[in-house]
Amino acid sequence: MKIAARNTTIEQPPVKPPLEGLRKVPFPFVLLILSGVVCVVVLVSVSFGSTPIPLGTIGQILLNGTGIFHFARRWDPTAELIIWQVRLPVVIGTALVGAALAVAGVLFQGMLRNPLADPYLIGTSSGAALGAAIAFVLPFDTVYGSFFSLTPLLAFVGAMLTVLLVYSIARSDGHTPVVTLLLAGVVINAVLIALQTLVLTLSPHAQFGLQALFNWLSGGVSVTSWPPIFVVGTIILVGIVFSLTLSSVLDAFALGEEGAAHLGLNVERRKLVIVVVGSLLTAAAVSISGLIGFVGLVTPHAMRLLLGPRHRLLLPSSALGGAIFLMLADLLARVVIAPAVLPVGIFTALVGAPFFLFLLRGSKRDYRW
Amino acid sequence: MVTTPPNKPIKRPFLAVDGVTFGYGREPLLYDVHLQVQQGEMIGLLGPNGSGKTTLLRLLSGVYRPQQGKILLEGHDLQQWNRQDIARHVAVVPQELHMPFAFTVAQMVSLGRTPFINFFGSPGKHDESIVMDALHAASIEPLAERIFNQLSGGERQRVMIAMALAQEPSLLLLDEPTSHLDIKFQVETLALVQRLNRERGVTVIAAMHDLNLAARYFPRLLLFQRGIVADAPPAEVLEQGVLRRVYGVNVQVGILRGAEHISVLPPGSEVASEVAEDQFREHGPQPVVHVMAGGGTGEMMMRALADAHIAFVAGALNIGDSDHTLALRLADEVITEQPYAPISLPILEEVRKSLATVKLLIICSMPIGPGNLALLQEAVASERHGLRVLLYHDTAIAERDYTGGEGQQLLEALLQAGAQSVASVGEAMDIVKQL
Structure with missing residues (x-):
């Protein structure tokens, strides 16, 4: 009787999920990193296209646009036009769409309590x-x-x-x-x-x-x-x-x-x-x-795996994550068989699915519905 | 019999249920429930499956609103509270919970602070210390970083209690908190609830299935069957006759050697239960009157019979009929039919048996529908065998006959064969007392 009782009270050692470490990072820091990544991806996306424009030039053109900086114009004036009138609207639009879909995904998954x-x-x-x-x-x-x-x-x-x-x-x-x-x-x-x-x-x-x-x-x-x-x-x-x-x-x-x-x-x-x-x-x-499929489904899951289920962190990080994800997919769609442009949906699935599966398998114990 | 509430100094009750009627559709599930609870009480809510225990808890937690009557918490009508205010006073521990996401225990417990955090919702130092305190009180600090869904049932129950505790409730409602747990966790969970009740003065109302655990931990028990059948300390509520009538099964009640508390044992076998039934019938007073009623028409008659200590049988009555709830409390024998069902053959057989043993049948002015027409046919047959019949009407037959005249014919047949018609309960009681 005594032995049996003792056996049942032994504390099971807490199972540390492999991604536990990331969840401990204070969340302003996480958002700061993600915001940084968003900026880098915007620059990279703008630089790729029919005529490649070096990153440094893009940076200078964009900073000039703020009205605070005044870099000397040592670039082809059409580059400025391409950036401001052609590429930047598309890239910003892509980022907004990715963020919106990811946040909507979080909202619907959270409300419906349904992973699908x-x-x-x-x-x-x-x-x-x-x-x-x-x-x-x-x-x-x-x-x-x-x-x-x-x-x-x-x-x-x-x-x-x-x-x-x-x-x-x-x-x-x-x-x-x-x-x-x-x-x-x-x-x-x-x-x-x-x-x-x-x-x-x-x-x-x-x-x-x-x-x-x-x-x-x-x-x-x-x-x-x-x-x-x-x-x-x-x-x-x-x-x-x-x-x-x-x-x-x-x-x-x-x-x-x-x-x-x-x-x-x-x-x-x-x-x-x-x-x-x-x-x-x-x-x-x-x-x-x-x-555009897959962004709204997978981004919230990926962020939940990395950062945990609390929505205070999940919502903003999914917004940033969705933006990054969709910009990268769009970038691939534009460069893989350039100058032809493939539908971006192909790449959200082709890139997103393996990444998601990698995360899922890495934390099998941790992610149950 | 067991209706007197415990004598307490009179003060404003902490929680008062005042004539509450409620049903999910048009059919009432709870009928005219009255209840008073003082601060710091620990109450066990008993009753068969489908008796309305969970519904009562939902009414108390404000999730449902009574269709009639009022629920007063700290003297204020619950209808006038908004959800957030209720959540700051009342916490509910559900039967079982599965989380769709991998929340850790600490995160779960901090959800209990939801009613206190504002629009942009970042919990402050004060909230954190309350969460820590709740983790400590439920002794689950070592589990704080574990994932809730990976815990055992007993651990989860503790987490849910800690979460409720983080709401700093003055009223804690638990819906069958032990039904999924093994015996060790059952005891631990109830001991935890008891400690919270004693040390923090939290008023506790818990729906319970296990009669023995209820007797062990709750000083006041409510026996519920679509209404309150009994409201008293365990020794009075857990009485063989009452339990048999409410649960429809024979049990043995006693104090086991060496234990302090009352125990309820299930019947050993079919044979044993029949023996027990016979013994009970021999020991108990032999009923002399059978009452047919329904829809509240039997109330005055049954109260009068009980006041005069006259043993009587009531039935057949449907579960949920207000006469049924009252009969469970007052009658010596209740013949019970399922809710809203017509009287079935085996039940009719029981009625026939009862009519063969009693000396008098009182038929109240119940509404007559196709469901209970068979009862009147039974009455006619018994009268032919020499049973004395009283028809108590205060409502014209035509107004309560929903069978297109068939019911009326049967009642007239009864009168022609010699049934007496009485117009008041007093008149009926005079005849009963002469038996």
Whole structure:
């Protein structure tokens, strides 16, 4: 009796997960490092392209742009034009899209407590795609008085409307059960994809529409001027900053809805806020990038593996990580068979998947749902 | 019988449940529950599966709102509290918890501070010291950096209690805290809860399945079956007859040699349980009256019978019927049917047996639906065999007959065969006392 009792009380030595060390790093430091990496990747991305521009020159051009520094212009004036008007908008746009998708991924995974959740899950992708398909078959390109071309505008509107539709379908008696939300999302996705096919089939410009839509669906930031970046960037930055205020809410959601309610949260209202913010981020991103997969799914997981599940750190680090990830994928898409540009979605999957699997296998014990 | 609450000096109760009725759909699950709890009490909530224990806890934690009645915490209606205020006073320990992410124990416990941190949510020094204190109180400091999902069930239970403790609650609700644990962890968990109750004055209400552990750790027990059947110290609540009526199984209650506390033992075998039943029937008073009621129509009659110490059988009644809850408390024998179900054949057989032994059948003015039509047919048959029948109506038959006249016909048949009609409980009691 005594022996048995003693046996059971022996403390098991704590199993140290291999990535434990990283979690101990104070988090301003982590964010500082990630921000540094973002800057480096921006510079590298800008330097690559049809005409390579040395990093030093880029640095000087960018610093001149701030108005504080005045480096002598010893470079080809077209380089300045290429950087400011062609490459930088694309790179900044890519970074914003990556950050938005990753943060939306964190929001949806946290709220749905589901590892397979990604930003497109509850209808944003099919809604945006239907919007884009309609834009491609319509005979005009821009809406009067707007610097936005029609495709991003309709994609954004389509995504938001779809999410609101899914949410209102799933809602009954003042509750929106997570399972119903997921199922409603799947069903509406199917319906909208059918509608999209129908639109393209019946359209007189079908041939042209299909090709354009294929390019759009494969994803890739294709902006040619700053105004769309400003608009989308504002939505995304506001969305990300607002998400940061939700970190303790998302932590509490890990306990389940009832557990979160016991910690004093108004669960239904918070769920709606998370859905709206997550969808705004996704729709804004999709409107300039088309459908880029994998970033929103994998970045949050990778960051959770490296830094732990607390959302106070996970949200900002995922934003930075998503930006880095998508810029690198975009860089590869541009240089691998330059001057041709491949769809960036290819590289998010081809580069992201092995990296993620490497992390996953390195911490098998640690990462269980 | 066991309804008197313990005598306490009269002061404003810490928690008061005042006539609460609640159901998930249209059908009520809890009916007219009254309860008063003083600060620092430790209460065990007992009852069969589906009796509404968990629902009561959810009402107390404010997750559900009563459809009728009020819950007063520290004198204020819980409906007027917002969720955050409730979370600063009431903490809930769930039955079991699985975390979707790899939270460490320290991170989990610090989640308990959620109701206290503000918008941008960075916990301060004060919060940290409370988390450390909670880890210490639950003796889980060595586990602080372990991953929650990798812990054993007993360790997890401690972490959940520590998390609740970080909320600095004045009321701690536990939903079957020991149901997934082995005996060692059951004892450790309840000892921890008891220590928190004694040392910190936390008021504890815990739903429990294990009657013995409940008797061991809780000075006050509530026996629950869609309403409060008994509310008293263990020795009164854990009484053979009450448990048999509520749980529908024969148990033996006693004090084991060398132990201080009451024990409840399950029946040994079918044969033994039948013997026990026979013994009980021989020892207990022989019921002389059978009451058919439902929907609250039997309340006055059953109270009058119990006050006059007349042993009676009630049934068949559906679980969840307010008459059923009352009958569990007052009657000597309750014939129980599942909630919202029509009276089944085996139950009808029990009614027939009972009618063969009693001297008088009182039929209250219950609503007559297709479900309980069979009861009246049974009554007609028994009357033919010489059973005396009283019809107590205070409502016209036509108003409560939902069978398209069939019920009315049966009642008329009863009257024609010699059943007496009474208009008041007093009149009925006069007849009962002459038996």
